Amino acid sequence: xxxxxxxxxxxxxxxxxxxxxxxxxxxxxxxxxxxxxxxxxxxxxxxxxxxxxxxxxxxxxxxxxxxxxxxxxxxxxxxxxxxxxxxxxxxxxxxxxxxxxxxxxxxxxxxx
Amino acid sequence: xxxxxxxxxxxxxxxxxxxxxxxxxxxxxxxxxxxxxxxxxxxxxxxxxxxxxxxxxxxxxxxxxxxxxxxxxxxxxxxxxxxxxxxxxxxxxxxxxxxxxxxxxxxxxxxxx
Numbered sequence: 001x002x003x004x005x006x007x008x009x010x011x012x013x014x015x016x017x018x019x020x021x022x023x024x025x026x027x028x029x030x031x032x033x034x035x036x037x038x039x040x041x042x043x044x045x046x047x048x049x050x051x052x053x054x055x056x057x058x059x060x061x062x063x064x065x066x067x068x069x070x071x072x073x074x075x076x077x078x079x080x081x082x083x084x085x086x087x088x089x090x091x092x093x094x095x096x097x098x099x100x101x102x103x104x105x106x107x108x109x110x111x112x
Numbered sequence: 113x114x115x116x117x118x119x120x121x122x123x124x125x126x127x128x129x130x131x132x133x134x135x136x137x138x139x140x141x142x143x144x145x146x147x148x149x150x151x152x153x154x155x156x157x158x159x160x161x162x163x164x165x166x167x168x169x170x171x172x173x174x175x176x177x178x179x180x181x182x183x184x185x186x187x188x189x190x191x192x193x194x195x196x197x198x199x200x201x202x203x204x205x206x207x208x209x210x211x212x213x214x215x216x217x218x219x220x221x222x223x224x225x
Binding site: 004033035040041042043044045048056091093100101102103104105106 | 146153154155156157158161197199212213214215216217218
């Protein structure tokens with residue numbers, strides 16, 4: 001399967017800890033997107049990259065959230081000092097230019 | 113904010129056509145209509161998109177009104193596996209920030225035996 005891969009699928013952490021999620025996009029896709037989804041809501045856009053450049057980050061939820069895509073391939077999303085309100089599904093998607101986005105199955109974060 | 117309005121939920125009998133409506137009255141000329149669906153515990157899955165002409169693929173048909181202010185996604189023979197949340201999204205044509213997908217709450221489609 002050469003779809004978008006996210007790791008881990010599930011993460012349980014204690015409040016105040018830092019967490020990092022990884023996304024491996026479809027190999028030839030130059031755009032990579034991060035979304036967050038809480039229960040009963042549609043996915044909420046956070047940020048996106050074109051190659052290694054982060055072109056939109058104003059929707060990152062706070063300065064505790066950061067994302068990187070250092071070589072224009074995989075990406076990481078880090079949440080520092082987690083809070084219970086950060087509990088959600090974190091989704092990654094990729095695309096080639098303006099083609100349809102392909103989503104991974106997400107990382108479910110639970111903050112206790 | 114999402115630029116579309118969809119019913120919260122719909123039911124459909126297995127084997128029948130499912131017609132999911134979407135209003136996008138403020139759509140502009142450079143925006144596409146996209147449909148995605150999300151099955152429980154999975155990421156959203158692309159279904160179909162269109163600009164102004166009707167479109168059909170192996171999954172569904174998309175009917176866009178002439179004024180482009182609304183559209184209907186048609187699943188011709190719904191199966192139990194089509195039970196999912198369906199999202200109608202308006203997406204900018206020329207990429208950049210306008211190319212990002214902004215999701216609403218979608219329509220929860222329940223296909224019943």
